[in-house]
Amino acid sequence: MSASGDNFECGHSLEELSIYLDTGEFSDPGHLTECPECQSGLAALRRLAALGDELVSADIAAAGSGTDDWMQSILDNLRLELRPGRDIPVRPDTPGDILTETEGSISALIRSAADSLPGTAAGKCRLDGDVSTPGSPITVRVDVAVVFGHPLEERADALRRGIAATLARHTELNIAAIDVTVADVLEPGFPGPAAGPARPSESSEEKP
Template structure:
């Protein structure tokens, strides 16, 4: 029996060993090399941690995949509210009318233009500037992930042009800048667990 009591004869406690395993902190690290009781205790705790890992793996396998029906049901029930964001005005022919597009629709447009470029996936998009005031300068800032093997610089240049065209087509914003930051280069297909 490696764990007869909470406190060993050397004066150290299981709580200390337990904390040591999680944090690497111990009042007297050298002691752990020489004390057989503490080392047995650590061995037992490590075996338990390994068993805990096994339990987690088994629970995770039993929970199923994110593509299973249980997740489909949950997602179908969510009914996620749209995030309209700010209201971006559009000119009207009749002074009585109020015409606008939502910031959310423009962010989605920017994402879809970026996503349509081979090897690129859009991340966060920001419209910096007061989009609610016609004519005020707006900077578009886009985070981008690029799949490994695709040329970064040509991508960014042609994407900037595609975005400028799409924004000119779908908004009346005064686009002062389009800043693209490549935040990630994706090495290889991610392993599904």
């Protein structure tokens, strides 16, 4: 860099150039195209910005991926602690013992059933009804997103069957209905919300 202090001979400073890079604001824009000192200053700042971007990329890579153990342990804790939901009773062998499943663990189980189908991802999931009283009728409501091109009705049916089987095996809930709603259709390689297709919403319900 040519200047020894922060000010160039032309009277402008690196601080001004630094602000110009961030905001595009400069007192005398025409000057920038003519002044060799300002140009070389800008070039140095731009090289630094590019190097800075490189450092960010390198640090992100060094930070690991979102699927690594560190993030998994953070998320496990988060799931357990922040939204455990209601306690769902399980019949004890010894009267007086209190055995329960958290609503959160069952919702997660339902979501994983949806996530395991090809081209399908789970969204909102609710257990409607008094889950804390044994025998109360419960309606499961789950939203799914399906990648465009996958058969919606077929996916919904398969998911309902899967959820019914899973809940029968892993809970003692009295499931009255399973309501699967296709809430979103996703474009493969989804670039952003604006480019997404229209989102049809179909809901279907049946007794399991």
